[in-house]
Amino acid sequence: MTRVLVIDDDEWLARLFTRRLEHNSMVVQSAPNAIEALDLIDSFRPAVIILDLFMPGPNGLVLLHELQSYDDLGRIPVVVCTTSANDITLEQLRPYGVRLLLDKVSMHPDDIAKAVQEVAA
Numbered sequence: 001m002t003r004v005l006v007i008d009d010d011e012w013l014a015r016l017f018t019r020r021l022e023h024n025s026m027v028v029q030s031a032p033n034a035i036e037a038l039d040l041i042d043s044f045r046p047a048v049i050i051l052d053l054f055m056p057g058p059n060g061l062v063l064l065h066e067l068q069s070y071d072d073l074g075r076i077p078v079v080v081c082t083t084s085a086n087d088i089t090l091e092q093l094r095p096y097g098v099r100l101l102l103d104k105v106s107m108h109p110d111d112i113a114k115a116v117q118e119v120a121a
Helices: 013-021 034-044 059-066 090-096 109-120
Strands: 003-007 027-031 048-051 080-081 098-103
Touching: 003 013, 003 034, 013 027, 013 048, 013 109, 027 034, 034 080, 048 059, 048 109, 059 080, 059 090, 080 109, 090 098, 098 109
Parallel strands: 003 027, 003 048, 048 080, 080 098
Antiparallel strands: none
């Protein structure tokens, strides 16, 4: 079973993603911010991270930088899911372990499980 960590301050969306991923036989934990996410990453050891870039406190970009400072954590594939997909490119995010960039505005909820399956393969 693929272990997925969803990091998003939007509780409703995090629950929706969790349900979709669990429906696809994935083990899911969620965190509403980067600080809680770092604690969960150490204990949960996700195979994939779903990350919102813009959250209160340290944002997703700060978390990406932090993950890259550790050899083991820097290898975890990240799917960025944001409303700002038109303002940033996947090429800009690739150096930080980001494998896919999804636009929250235009995506279908089922896209999240497909994205995890793609980057976990």
